[in-house]
Structure formats: structure tokens, C-alpha cells
Amino acid sequence: MIHCFEALETRLAGAACRYLLYDVNPPEGFNLRRDVYIRMASLLKTLRKEGDWVLVLPPWGRLYHWQSPDIHQVRIPWGEFFSVTSLQAKIPVIEYEEFIAESGGPFIDQILVLQSYAEGWTDGKWEEKVDERPCIERLMYSKDKQNYYRGWFWGYEETRALNVTCLSAQGHASILAPFLQNNLSATSVMLDRAETVLHDHYAGKDYWDTRRSMVFAKHLRIIGDEFRAKYLNSTDKQDQTPYNEDWTQMKNRLGSAKGGPYLGVHLRRKDFIWGHREDVPSLNGAVKKIQSLMKKHKLQQVFVATDADEEELAKLKRMLPEMVRYEPTWEDLELLKDGGVAIIDQWICAHARFFIGTSVSTFSFRIHEEREILGFDPKTTYNRFCGDDENECEQPTHWKIVY
Numbered sequence: 248m249i250h251c252f253e254a255l256e257t258r259l260a261g262a263a264c265r266y267l268l269y270d271v272n273p274p275e276g277f278n279l280r281r282d283v284y285i286r287m288a289s290l291l292k293t294l295r296k297e298g299d300w301v302l303v304l305p306p307w308g309r310l311y312h313w314q315s316p317d318i319h320q321v322r323i324p325w326g327e328f329f330s331v332t333s334l335q336a337k338i339p340v341i342e343y344e345e346f347i348a349e350s351g352g353p354f355i356d357q358i359l360v361l362q363s364y365a366e367g368w369t370d371g372k373w374e375e376k377v378d379e380r381p382c383i384e385r386l387m388y389s390k391d392k393q394n395y396y397r398g399w400f401w402g403y404e405e406t407r408a409l410n411v412t413c414l415s416a417q418g419h420a421s422i423l424a425p426f427l428q429n430n431l432s433a434t435s436v437m438l439d440r441a442e443t444v445l446h447d448h449y450a451g452k453d454y455w456d457t458r459r460s461m462v463f464a465k466h467l468r469i470i471g472d473e474f475r476a477k478y479l480n481s482t483d484k485q486d487q488t489p490y491n492e493d494w495t496q497m498k499n500r501l502g503s504a505k506g507g508p509y510l511g512v513h514l515r516r517k518d519f520i521w522g523h524r525e526d527v528p529s530l531n532g533a534v535k536k537i538q539s540l541m542k543k544h545k546l547q548q549v550f551v552a553t554d555a556d557e558e559e560l561a562k563l564k565r566m567l568p569e570m571v572r573y574e575p576t577w578e579d580l581e582l583l584k585d586g587g588v589a590i591i592d593q594w595i596c597a598h599a600r601f602f603i604g605t606s607v608s609t610f611s612f613r614i615h616e617e618r619e620i621l622g623f624d625p626k627t628t629y630n631r632f633c634g635d636d637e638n639e640c641e642q643p644t645h646w647k648i649v650y
């Protein structure tokens with residue numbers, strides 16, 4: 248897709264490009280950030296009804312969970328993890344460095360820090376609204392000697408903002424559109440704490456179109472596919488998981504995918520062990536469940552994606568010696584980064600005959616979606632471990648794909 252600066256017609260008409268930038272609360276992880284992208288994409292679509300807006304992709308980096316030492320993990324462009332041309336087939340997006348080049352400098356005109364309403368819901372009634380309000384929390388921006396605002400800006404130290412204000416917002420992403428269109432003349436506007444606004448229509452057609460456009464970068468898919476073939480006897484042909492580079496042409500019938508002859512497991516540990524004590528199993532509990540699923544589905548192999556620490560991993564290996572994992576060398580990790588390794592893990596889990604994930608983990612949710620796109624029977628996808636003290640537990644919701 249051509250964005251405004253490339254379109255000759257636009258330049259002749261003299262129409263100015265407007266840039267929408269965004270960022271997310273620092274502690275949030277990779278997979279919630281992927282969800283916020285979908286919310287921003289629907290806002291951009293609404294904005295484009297009345298102006299030539301482009302979405303600037305916030306570089307990846309400094310995420311709490313990306314702790315591999317000695318690896319440079321800031322200012323990572325989206326192209327390292329996703330196919331940017333695929334994103335562009337849905338909405339006009341550019342990388343941050345393109346924004347700097349096109350907009351003529353590292354300045355952002357206006358930052359709007361999104362926040363909720365200090366008074367909460369009025370009379371306990373939910374209503375959608377947006378208002379400029381004093382900032383509730385201390386700002387993560389400070390003025391420099393020239394009176395410009397410094398901030399994190401994804402590790403781009405030369406970036407400054409000209410103005411920072413707060414906006415109380417309650418509702419879906421597109422409720423911001425009239426404010427951006429009518430109250431601001433700024434060319435570049437950044438929404439900070441963009442996770443504050445909700446999806447326009449969760450799991451509707453537009454949601455799924457944007458989600459489908461978030462195609463993983465080709466090199467990561469290739470590494471995942473080679474691993475499947477080499478260690479898990481899994482190929483798209485055998486497994487009936489055909490993939491089309493062009494997501495707009497891909498429509499696998501639900502239930503048509505067979506999947507590779509292995510159980511796929513996402514076992515979230517680290518902060519989830521204490522943060523979700525009731526619904527995350529002990530290692531013993533997880534291994535018991537894995538073994539019973541392998542027996543039930545007559546699978547000899549199990550692929551485990553996990554963020555378990557060394558100690559837990561050693562235990563897991565002892566309890567489940569047949570476990571297969573994707574273990575990058577240091578050189579691989581330096582190249583792929585923690586985000587790339589996470590995607591490869593997700594890709595391999597997405598191709599398993601049967602999948603079980605971890606309760607409320609967005610890492611598992613993104614695997615569900617990938618399997619939905621590949622055409623798996625929902626029964627093989629929407630499964631999660633129960634906590635040790637739960638006999639039965641509520642299983643994840645099936646969000647049916649819409650074309």
C-alpha cells in the first residue's frame with residue numbers, strides 16, 4: 248500500500264500526512280502489545296475517513312521479559328518480527344526510522360497520555376467518553392533546557408516532544424478519533440498508554456483482518472518449519488496446514504488442519520507462578536496432564552514452549568525426558584532476539600495436532616489465534632492447564648475467525 252508521502256496525487260494536492268504514534272505501559276509484555284496494535288489499527292482506519300493518517304510502528308525493546316544477557320534489544324524495528332508488507336496490506340504503517348526521515352526530524356508534535364477518569368465510573372454507569380484532564384499520575388516525560396520534552400521514546404535519545412498533555416478516555420479505540428481530528432492541528436500525535444482504550448469490535452471481521460495481517464517475518468517461519476521437519480516429523484503437506492504468503496488469499500476451513508504428530512504445550516512460569524497461583528499448575532501437575540494428553544491423543548512427542556528458569560527446566564527434563572524444545576545457540580539468540588525465539592516457539596505450538604496453554608497468558612492466546620487462522624478444530628486449540636487444586640477449570644473461549 249502506498250502511504251501519503253509516496254503518493255504523487257497526494258503531493259500534487261498538497262495534502263499533508265498525519266502520523267499516529269503510540270506506546271504501551273512499560274511492564275506490559277510482547278503479546279499484549281500485539282493486541283494493542285490491533286486497537287490502534289482500527290483507530291487509524293477511523294481516522295483515515297477524514298485525513299491521510301499513517302500509523303508509526305513503535306520499535307520493540309526494553310521489555311521486562313526479554314532478559315537474555317549481553318544482547319542488544321532496543322530500537323528493534325517491526326520488520327525483524329513481522330512482515331511489514333503484510334501489515335501494509337491492511338493499513339498504512341511505517342517504521343519509526345522512516346517517520347524520522349519523512350517528518351524531517353526526531354520531534355513529535357503532541358503526546359497525549361491516556362488515563363482513566365479520576366472519579367471512576369459515574370453512578371456505576373459505563374459510558375464512553377473522552378476529555379482533556381489534568382494528569383493523574385506523574386508524567387514519564389521531563390523538560391530539557393530548551394523546554395522540549397524528553398522521554399523513553401524506544402531508546403531514541405535524540406527524540407523530543409513539543410507538548411505533552413493528558414486525556415481521560417473510557418471506551419473503544421475509535422472514540423479518540425473526533426478529538427484527534429477536531430481539537431489538534433499537530434502533524435504527529437503520540438498516544439501513550441494506548442492500552443487504555445478497548446477494541447472497536449473484539450473478534451469481529453476487522454479485528455481478524457488486522458490479526459491475519461500480522462504475519463510473522465519469513466526467516467522466523469522458515470526456522471520454525473525446519474525445526475518441525477527435523478525434530479517433529481511435521482510438514483505443511485502432511486499436516487494439512489497450507490500457508491499462503493499473502494494473508495488476504497488465505498482461508499483454511501476450520502477443522503481442515505490436521506497438525507504435526509506432537510502435542511504442543513505452552514507452559515508459562517516465572518511471574519505467573521506467584522501471580523496466578525490458583526490456575527497455574529506445579530511442574531508435577533503439568534507433567535501429569537501432558538502425559539495423559541499424549542496417551543489420549545496417541546502422540547509420541549511433545550514440544551514444550553516455556554519461560555521456565557534453569558532450575559525448573561532441569562526438573563522438567565528429568566520428569567519428561569521425551570520433551571522437545573527449541574533451544575537457540577547464543578549466536579541464534581543474538582540474531583533472533585528473545586522476541587524472535589518467542590515467535591518460533593509460538594509457530595511450532597501453532598502447528599501441533601493438539602495444543603494446551605496457560606490460563607490468561609496472552610502468549611497462549613496468540614497461539615490460539617494462529618491455529619484458528621491455520622484451520623484447526625477448536626477442540627484441539629482452546630485448552631489450558633488447570634491449577635493443582637482445581638479438579639476441572641473453565642477452558643479458554645473460542646473466538647471464531649471471521650472473513
Ligand SMILES: C[C@@H]1O[C@H](OP(=O)(O)OP(=O)(O)OC[C@H]2O[C@@H](n3cnc4c(=O)[nH]c(N)nc43)[C@H](O)[C@@H]2O)[C@@H](O)[C@H](O)[C@@H]1O
Nearest residue numbers: 274275276277278279312552553554588589592608609610
Ligand atoms: C499479566 C500479564 O502477563 C503477561 O504475560 P503473558 O500474557 O504470558 O505474555 P507476554 O506478554 O508475551 O509476556 C511473556 C513473555 O515471556 C516470555 N515467554 C513466555 N513464555 C514463553 C515461551 O514459551 N517461550 C519463549 N521463548 N518465551 C516465553 C516472552 O518473552 C513473552 O513475551 C506479562 O507480559 C504482563 O507483564 C503481565 O504480567
